[in-house]
Amino acid sequence: MLEQKTMVAKACFEMIQSNTIIGIGTGSTVEAFVSLLDNRSCTYVSSSERTTSVMKKKGFEVVSANDVSYLDIYIDGTDAVTDDFLLIKGAGGAMTQEKLLANMARVFVVIADESKYHQNLQDIPCPVEVIQSARSFCARQIRAMGAIPSYRFGSKTDQGHDIIDVYGFSYAEPVALEERLNHIPGVLDSGLFAKRRPDHVFIAKGAQVQHWVR
Numbered sequence: 743m744l745e746q747k748t749m750v751a752k753a754c755f756e757m758i759q760s761n762t763i764i765g766i767g768t769g770s771t772v773e774a775f776v777s778l779l780d781n782r783s784c785t786y787v788s789s790s791e792r793t794t795s796v797m798k799k800k801g802f803e804v805v806s807a808n809d810v811s812y813l814d815i816y817i818d819g820t821d822a823v824t825d826d827f828l829l830i831k832g833a834g835g836a837m838t839q840e841k842l843l844a845n846m847a848r849v850f851v852v853i854a855d856e857s858k859y860h861q862n863l864q865d866i867p868c869p870v871e872v873i874q875s876a877r878s879f880c881a882r883q884i885r886a887m888g889a890i891p892s893y894r895f896g897s898k899t900d901q902g903h904d905i906i907d908v909y910g911f912s913y914a915e916p917v918a919l920e921e922r923l924n925h926i927p928g929v930l931d932s933g934l935f936a937k938r939r940p941d942h943v944f945i946a947k948g949a950q951v952q953h954w955v956r
């Protein structure tokens with residue numbers, strides 16, 4: 743899979759232009775992309791402490807999302823992508839910040855190895871970030887939606903919040919599901935990207951890279 747991550751990272755690299763503002767996602771696929779970066783004329787915004795540390799080790803300066811009003815492009819990995827460009831993200835726990843950057847971006851690009859392709863999201867756990875004191879309430883609300891919440895023990899987001907991984911959601915109406923989750927008091931956001939989907943997906947298939955455009 744490492745080879746495929748490098749392949750998709752190289753393919754999307756062609757979209758990077760000098761003097762632009764670039765958002766950098768989180769995870770091993772994005773880190774394959776970061777290893778190719780050498781452009782000092784760009785401004786970089788990171789989606790997580792993990793990514794900030796990788797960028798700083800490479801000698802790049804990273805600014806906060808508060809310091810820019812938009813991103814020219816946002817590059818991120820995913821845990822699952824469907825033919826409809828639906829995503830589930832957040833295995834690394836950075837989904838709220840990642841969704842913020844995706845929404846700030848003029849162009850949102852996902853890079854993925856072949857294992858991330860799914861015909862539907864049915865078997866993929868959907869992470870939901872919740873404030874600590876609302877964890878049990880949110881879990882009950884999620885159970886009332888017919889799904890199975892599972893608290894991610896020993897894991898906190900960069901912002902210090904809890905994560906509930908949810909199994910068994912129905913994805914028949916993904917935008918409505920995302921909105922419904924966001925309306926539960928105590929929920930910060932979820933890893934379901936239904937409203938803001940990627941504009942481009944670079945996904946490996948064997949030794950080839952497919953480029954999907956929405």
Ligand code: 5RP
Pocket residue numbers: 767768769770771772818819820821830831832833834835836837840
């Ligand atoms: C982190 C994420 C990552 O993008 C996702 O987990 C993919 O990671 P990797 O590229 O290591 O497979 O959503 O919150």
